[in-house]
Amino acid sequence: MRANRLLSILILLQLRGRLTAEALAEEFEVSARTVYRDIDALSAAGVPVYADRGPGGGFKLIDGYQTRLTGLTEPEAQTLFLAGLPGAAAELGLAEPLKSAQRKLLVAMRTPAARAARSTGERFHLDPINWYRRAEPAPHLQAIAAALWTDRRIAVRYESWNATVECVLDPLGLVLKAGAWHLVARSGRAIRTYKVASVLDLRLLDDRFVYPAGFDLRAHWSKELNRFEASLHRAEAVIRVLPEALSTLDRLGAAIADRVLAATPDAAGRRQAAVPIESIARAAGLLLGFADTIEVMSPAELRRELKVRAERTAALYRRTVLSRPPPRQRPRQRP
Numbered sequence: 626m627r628a629n630r631l632l633s634i635l636i637l638l639q640l641r642g643r644l645t646a647e648a649l650a651e652e653f654e655v656s657a658r659t660v661y662r663d664i665d666a667l668s669a670a671g672v673p674v675y676a677d678r679g680p681g682g683g684f685k686l687i688d689g690y691q692t693r694l695t696g697l698t699e700p701e702a703q704t705l706f707l708a709g710l711p712g713a714a715a716e717l718g719l720a721e722p723l724k725s726a727q728r729k730l731l732v733a734m735r736t737p738a739a740r741a742a743r744s745t746g747e748r749f750h751l752d753p754i755n756w757y758r759r760a761e762p763a764p765h766l767q768a769i770a771a772a773l774w775t776d777r778r779i780a781v782r783y784e785s786w787n788a789t790v791e792c793v794l795d796p797l798g799l800v801l802k803a804g805a806w807h808l809v810a811r812s813g814r815a816i817r818t819y820k821v822a823s824v825l826d827l828r829l830l831d832d833r834f835v836y837p838a839g840f841d842l843r844a845h846w847s848k849e850l851n852r853f854e855a856s857l858h859r860a861e862a863v864i865r866v867l868p869e870a871l872s873t874l875d876r877l878g879a880a881i882a883d884r885v886l887a888a889t890p891d892a893a894g895r896r897q898a899a900v901p902i903e904s905i906a907r908a909a910g911l912l913l914g915f916a917d918t919i920e921v922m923s924p925a926e927l928r929r930e931l932k933v934r935a936e937r938t939a940a941l942y943r944r945t946v947l948s949r950p951p952p953r954q955r956p957r958q959r960p
Contacts, residue, residue: 627663627666630653630655630663631663631666631667633653634649634653634660634663634664634667635667635672637649637652638674638684638685638686639686639690642685643677643682643683643684643685644683644684644685645682645683645684646660646661646664646683646684648683649663649684664676664684672686672690673686673687673690674686674687675687711723712751712752712753713753713801716763716766716767716806717766717767717770717799718767718770718771753801753802753803753804754803754804755803755804758803758804759804760804760805761804761805761806761820761822762822763805763806763821763822763824765781765821765824765826765827766799766806766821768827768829769796769799769808769821769824769827770799771829772796772829773796773797773798773799775833776795776833776834776835776836777796777829777830777831777832777833777834778793778794778795778830778832778833778834779793779794779796779827779828779829779830780792780793780794780827780828780830781793781794781819781824781825781826781827781828782824782825782826782827783819783823783824783825784823784825785823789825792812793812793830794808794810794811794812794819795810795811795812795834796808796809796810797809797810797811797816797836797837797840797842798842798845798846799821800818800842800846805820805821805822806820806821806822807819807820807821808820808821808824809842809845809846811834811837816845818849854880857901857903858880858901858902858903859902859903859904860901860902860903860904860905860924861899861900861901861902862899862900862902862908862921862922862923862924862927863897863898863899863900863921863922863923864881864885864897864898864900864912864919864920864921864922865895865896865897865919865920865922866885866895866896866897866898866918866919867894867895867917867918867919868890868894868895869918870915870918870919871885871886871896873915874886876911876914877900877911877912880900880901881900881901881902884898884899884900884901885898885900897922902927905924905926905927905930906930908927909927909930909931909934910934912927912931913931913934913935913938
């Protein structure tokens, strides 16, 4: 246990530079006294680590010191190969560097760990695109990624939902969701999300920007998702669901499916629940596909909209059947 902690402290010092005893103690959930003992152990082992006292002080390795650490365990090696997703890397223009890094990692590892890592890469494949959909083309993705790595500003012409706009952006992160790439970028003082497939033109600028200190892409994305989903659910409906509709309930979205599945079924197996909806029109379009397996109890406006749409659909198919010419009869053959 302590050997792993000593190795981890050495890696952190190489990656982050100066670290205080308090920061290391919090990282490894030990006391500051334990950290001091660990630093003494590293020094005794010949690692050139020293301490600066006072404000802004901490532990630091001598400038230029590097160590090659190749003692990966099998689970660690498997995790690294699992994290290297070839599809996303190829789209970002990093397919060859990824393969090269994996080859170097295999050479550096012992044979059992290398075998386990290679096996993981061969037996796991991630396809982020949902069924019945295709990946969206994103011709400017690699240029955006290049700007992201180098903190370069970009000038883009972007097709939003209601207009085509031109703006200058500071790229802060890329997110791959359900097969579609999204750019999180700063425009002025605001941080917004842009669909990469909707970028019509892009120009890489010479201007560089300072990446915002403390910005957490994962936390920002999670917060934006919650805000977006909450903004969609402006109204509520009460629906009664028959058992045969439960298997395809996810077509209505997780928020609705969760509430229905949490409801207690009656003697006939039907579940009734109050669920969030975006609008009358949107809800009617989704619910119409469930025919008579889902009944809207309220609001009355939604019931009327479904009735109107159902009558239009029935009228359409009545007209189609009546206007179709009767099939031609073949003359009977005499025996």
